[in-house]
Amino acid sequence: MPPPPPRDVLGLARDHEARLLPWLVAFAGLLAALALAGAIAVDAFATRWERGATAHLTVQVPEPDAPAAAPATGEARVGQRQAGQGQEGQTRLAAVLAALRGIPGVALAEPIPRARLLALLEPWLGGEGSTLAQGLPGVIEVTAGRTMPAIAELRAAVEAAAPGAVVEGHGVWVRRLLDLAASLRAIALLAAAAALLVCAGLVVFAVRASIAAHREDLAIVHGLGASDGWLARRFARRFGVLGLWGGVLALALAVPALLALALLAAPFASEPASVAAAGSADSLARLRAAALLLPPSIWAVLALLPAAIGLVSAVTASITARLWLRRLP
Amino acid sequence: MPPASLPLAAGAVVVSRAPLARPGKVWNSQGMVRLDDIGLRYGRGPEVLHGISFSLPEGSFHWLTGPSGAGKTSLIRLLSLTERPSRGTISLFGRNPDGVGRNARQALRRQIGVVYQDFRLLGHLTAFDNVALPLRLAGEREAAIAANTAELLAWVGLAERMAARPVTLSGGEQQRLAIARAVVAGPRLIVADEPTGDLDERQAERLLGLLVSLHRNGTTLLVATHNERLIERFPAPRLALSHGRLVAQDG
Incomplete structure (x- = not known):
């Protein structure tokens, strides 16, 4: 009875150094998650401010x-x-x-x-x-x-x-506030992009280390006729999975951090129910109120984060491997 | 198809194999391997091969001889596409491997079986997976891979060592494993670099018997050696190298 086909032809899973990668990616992913959540929250607040400012004004009557x-x-x-x-x-x-x-x-x-x-x-x-x-x-x-x-x-x-009598339209300060919000959002998105770049950089270093460790095996398999694409896919699969795990860890770190921030912000919420729940002795109710306080799109983006980091890792690993493989005759 | 009279290790099972079977010997005057004024240098070092020109007809068997340092291994590396010539042109199966894209070059590589002097087996894979690898690279179905690989391992007398890692095999077993890997995908050309280097006469004759049986089925064969007794035992035309030059070519 022949043994089942090997899942890891190049032996990439034997690299002990690469096992640190999910943790390193997780910290960069956490920064990306917090930055993205910040961008979404600022966006939601700006929309709320804009809606309130255009719907309300005050009149002063001396x-x-x-x-x-x-x-x-x-x-x-x-x-x-x-x-x-x-x-x-x-x-x-x-x-x-x-x-x-x-x-x-x-x-x-x-x-x-x-x-x-x-x-x-x-x-x-x-x-x-x-x-x-x-x-x-x-x-x-x-x-x-x-x-x-x-x-x-x-x-x-x-x-x-x-x-x-004076009509106060709030237009000027709301415009300034919206400009500030747009700047904050841009900075947050840049920070998220930078964090994802750090993830990609970590993967590049890890793939290079892995290539150095398996240089001989790569040369043998390449010599047997493996195409660059075939070899690059082994790296993409291995480091995509490691990146995915890093993303899951980032998610596990980001959710409590965001809930803690939302709990701190709950007393300042405009919704009376959130304010009341924030003061509640029931910690589950407080957590639920904090979760509801955050825009739903934050949870959607967070849910996609592990897959996004996994994809970035896989693509980065594939490109890094292909660039190295081009050195082979 | 390996002949039943093949001198195999004791206990080896001989069965017919479709991938290795080729129609009768074809001597193509055009040459399936043609080298024209080939030179090779490593980096900026001196030229190690100078103006090599020859052609190997399809289905032929040639010895590649010469003293140590004559350039046999360099020539084998060129023919296995592990190196690119610094001058001259190579034609393999009617194509210039240096004039095609990377994927096409790798496709040419899959038609060449190489037996390295140092075996070059993958230590983390079992004997079975080492032999199965060329078939997996060729995209064969797993069922066909299992059947062909098991059959070939039996042919080289390693049926009982399928799950063994190369490090646990003897030198002779590793050499037979390397030959099995080189021939499993039914290559059109087999180049072997001192395939019997560290083996005793009896083992060496057995291994050469394996390769020659493939040649009898139409595979082009070039074997580098400096073992004159082996050359006498299996007479064939020879390409003789000296100081990086082709000094004799018969046949």
């Missing part, structure tokens, strides 16, 4: 309790008439609210209660906030419907209702 003045100009009169406002005895805040609520596209316009304003200012003003309360402007939060009306239209209506 002297909110003063009576609304009659519009001075014909244009303002038209604006008030359109909004159905400009009645006698109305405060400036109420006039602006009425003007905003009459504009198509505005889903919600609500004044921020004075107590909440004071609470927001307390960290800066301390107990003095209440004595300054009389000087504070009224602040109205405006939420858009499907599309925010043109900011110029809002400004005209607000100015007509209460001269001196």
Whole structure:
């Protein structure tokens, strides 16, 4: 009974040095995983910020309790008439609210209660906030419907209702924030690419070491007529598997690291359920909340990471082997 | 097909093998191996072969003789495509191996069986897998590989040593294993470099008998040796080398 065909014709599995490769690849893979997760998270946050910024704005109304003045100009009169406002005895805040609520596209316009304003200012003003309360402007939060009306239209209506009122569109700082997010995302993607390059570099060194150890055997098999492709496939298979194991180890290291980061970030989440779960005594609930806090695409990318590292390792090993084999006659 | 009268080791089983069977001897005047003004130097060193020209007709058997350092091994390396000539042209089976792509060159290599002086067996593989390797490289089916390899191991008297590693085999057994590997894929040309170098007369005659039996089936054979008794025992035309030059060619 003939023995079964050998799985490792070149004896590559006998290299003890190569057994370290999965661990080295795992650390580079961990960096790649964290960088990719960072890029995805920044992307998700940027999208959320952009959506919030374009859907919300605030209007500041100085002297909110003063009576609304009659519009001075014909244009303002038209604006008030359109909004159905400009009645006698109305405060400036109420006039602006009425003007905003009459504009198509505005889903919600609500004044921020004075107590909440004071609470927001307390960290800066301390107990003095209440004595300054009389000087504070009224602040109205405006939420858009499907599309925010043109900011110029809002400004005209607000100015007509209460001269001196200011519309804060958040556009400038959100744009800066988005620019910052784009830069962070680019840096994170570069870091991930660099980590994968490190993986490839490790494989190159390991393949060269393996070739040096099996130089004689390679020459014999090449002399028997093995094509470069046939020989390179032995290296691709061997180092692809080692890279895959490195990727699995990287995944095993990355998941707890990302969950720990998400747990730390949970109290700052916008979703109340995440905040509540983060404070829960049930560690399983906390972990689940942390996992849900991360964008789902992070888990998808992490799941693909071992295969991606395995593929990078296999292709790198094949190219390295082929380049060396070209030296043989 | 190995003849039944082959002088094999005791206990060897002789069976017919389709891969080794060739139609009757064909003497092709064009020459299946042709060397034209070949020179060879290693790196920037001196030329070790100078202006070698000869042709081997298909199905022929030639001895390659000469004292140590005459260039026999260098010529064998050229014919086994292990080296490229520094000048001149080689034609193997009507093709110039230095004028074809790497895959085509390797395909030519698979038509050449080489028996090395130092056997060049793969120590981590069993005897069976060493012999089966050329068939696996040729993409044969595993069932055919198993049958042919087992048959050939039996032919060289190693049926009982299939699972043995080369290091556990004697010198003679290793040499027979190397011959089995060289012939298993039914090559058109066999070149052997001192295949009986470290063997006693009886073992050497047995091994030469194996090779000559292949020649009788149409395989072209070139054997390098300086064993005159062996040449007398198996008379054939000879190519004689001296100081890297072909000094005599008969037949």
